[in-house]
Amino acid sequence: MYRKTLTAILAAGLAVSSGILPAEAGNNAPNEQSDHAFDNKVIKKVDSENMYEHIEVLAQQPREAGTDGEWQGVQYIKEQFESYGYETEIQPFEFNKGFERGTSSISLNSEEFSGDVHTFTGSVNSEAEAPLVYVGLASEEEVDEEVDGKIALIERGQIPFYNKIQNVLDKGAVGVIMFNGEGNTGNQFGTAYEGQDIPAVAITREGGLELVERLAAEDVIATVSVEGAGYITGTSHNVIAKKAPHPNKDNGQIVMVGAHHDSVSAGPGANDDASGVAAVLELARVMANIPTDTELRFATYGAEEKGLVGSYHYAGSLSDEEADNIVGHFQLDMVGSRDAGELIMFTPDGEKNLVTDYGSAAGARVSETVPYGQLGRSDHVPFFERGIPAALFIHAPLEPWYHGPEDTIDKISKEKLQDVGEIVGAAVYQIARPDTPALENANVAPGPVEYDFDDRPL
Ligand SMILES: [Zn+2]
Structure with a gap:
């Protein structure tokens, strides 16, 4: 989670609407029994113990962008993706590390x-x-x-x-x-x-x-x-892992799940954002062998704390065609603190979109309907600015350890990791599974839910 408020994003005023949901939620209230069966393939496999272990490794030291700590994290993440069978790429980019006066x-x-x-x-x-x-x-x-x-x-x-x-x-x-x-x-x-x-x-x-x-x-x-005088440039890296859809069922669409692997220099960033990275890795593991009709793309970004530099670099590197094909970007930032508030989905313009629609519906099936709110300050912003439906999943208000030396593994809640992993996993799988053209097909899939705007402070 980046500290500086990005008012420019609001000024850009891009409108994103989901476009695939019926205007009324109707009487598609989720049915416990069948909906759990619908989601089981993913949520039964999500294991917070795995996420906790990733955080333990990643949060041994700060991972400030451009440092050896970040690079070690990048290599660990790449190894994990590859061990699940993903085609994985490390994308280097430059950022302003400081200013020599x-x-x-x-x-x-x-x-x-x-x-x-x-x-x-x-x-x-x-x-x-x-x-x-x-x-x-x-x-x-x-x-x-x-x-x-x-x-x-x-x-x-x-x-x-x-x-x-x-x-x-x-x-x-x-x-x-x-x-x-x-x-x-x-x-x-x-x-x-x-x-x-x-x-x-x-x-x-x-x-x-x-x-x-x-x-x-x-x-x-x-x-x-x-x-x-002059800026000193540093090099940071994004890690991108892809899984192609089933060749006979490819609908040409891509769904993305992201987190940022860099931390601030002040602390080891167990929650900010090793927790999000751990959830991304766990969802990649769970979905590695499930056939989908949609390409799955898991990403961890560098230099988020320097101003969303890695995600801007990655979103900027997409061709227009590729950006058009990305149906949603789920950003997980700070998703495991025992001392933070409840889960919320933030969009830069405070409007619902496809990601929040699926997220709220999955939340209703897994635990609780997730509300939405308005906030930039994380890696969902560059995707939103490219016209891609995107939302930030985070617990708010934030914990007191935010950006400090005490953002350590002992403050991590396995229950919260489990809950977010299941919700995002269920939402992503509903998009990617071959038998669901969309949420509105209630015969095959659980329907949408009504969910509220929450003007919650961070
Ligand atoms: Zn942060």
């Missing part, structure tokens, strides 16, 4: 600035020499043509760094010196974004206020210089 400096009327100068994350390497002009908080209203060809002195606060830099850049500024906002100490802050190609540096609030005063009294020619 290099050296930055300011001079004022040819004298070196006495305070500490901090390079903005993402600042370009360059030097600008020009008159210094104070533009307050650099809101659109405050910035005018006066800044053209000059270096902008900006106060931190109220609007994002991105907007501040963009507002002065749009009016022709050649450099940025930003001082800290009210109540903030130090000068370790600031991010410049791609395309904002002027040197950008941060100084303390005291240093900045002195400069504001000085500018009121005299003209200042400033030099801002950033040298030796």
Whole structure:
């Protein structure tokens, strides 16, 4: 589970609708007896002991993207998939591992600035020499043509760094010196974004206020210089395992089940997300020898915690035809904590889709109807953005150990693993088994259920 809220996804506003369910759930209330028989082929084989053992191996150490810990996890996952007979691929990709700040400096009327100068994350390497002009908080209203060809002195606060830099850049500024906002100490802050190609540096609030005063009294020619800065790239990996459908029954469709294998650096990520990986592996094992009319594709992604980098890479590598053929992506992230809340299915737009329809119906058969809600922040997002029905299965609210050193195996509940494994297994199998064209065929398959939107916080 990635921490930063991805508001951009909501802004994209893509609509996904399931399209295969009848408008009314009708009287297809699940029948315990026959429905269990329908699901037994999968759910009777799902064994939380196996999942627990995977977590034990994976959560021996942190698996931060690009580290040896992640690579060991990747190899373990690949070995497991291969031992079940899957055609397995490791897909490498690059991500921004960090930012090397290099050296930055300011001079004022040819004298070196006495305070500490901090390079903005993402600042370009360059030097600008020009008159210094104070533009307050650099809101659109405050910035005018006066800044053209000059270096902008900006106060931190109220609007994002991105907007501040963009507002002065749009009016022709050649450099940025930003001082800290009210109540903030130090000068370790600031991010410049791609395309904002002027040197950008941060100084303390005291240093900045002195400069504001000085500018009121005299003209200042400033030099801002950033040298030796740049992103450091790391390599992370996705693991993709495929099983072809029965050759005589191939309907051309693909169903995907995913999790992320990387963790944060702070802890071993037993629940986040070794639990999801363990469920993916167990479902792959259970379904390895069951004939299906749909291709099964199991994936574990890297660098989820760095901003969903692995899943964006994988979703971006799909051809349009392949993306069209993927009927659903089930994302399992944090599915085993004894200290978290109940199971919920999140979609980025807060709308139901094919995955939530099947998930809720399977939940009703296995244990309880699963509600849905709205959230991005995991690997379902890039698939959703490609128009693929996708949902995140997670327990909410989150446990207190989230992203900490105590996200360890002793907090894992085998009951929760079992429940999620059975529900997702039953849902995926209902899509993939050869005798079910769709949920609405109630003669062959259990029908849909009514399920509710739950505005539950994480
Ligand atoms: Zn996380």
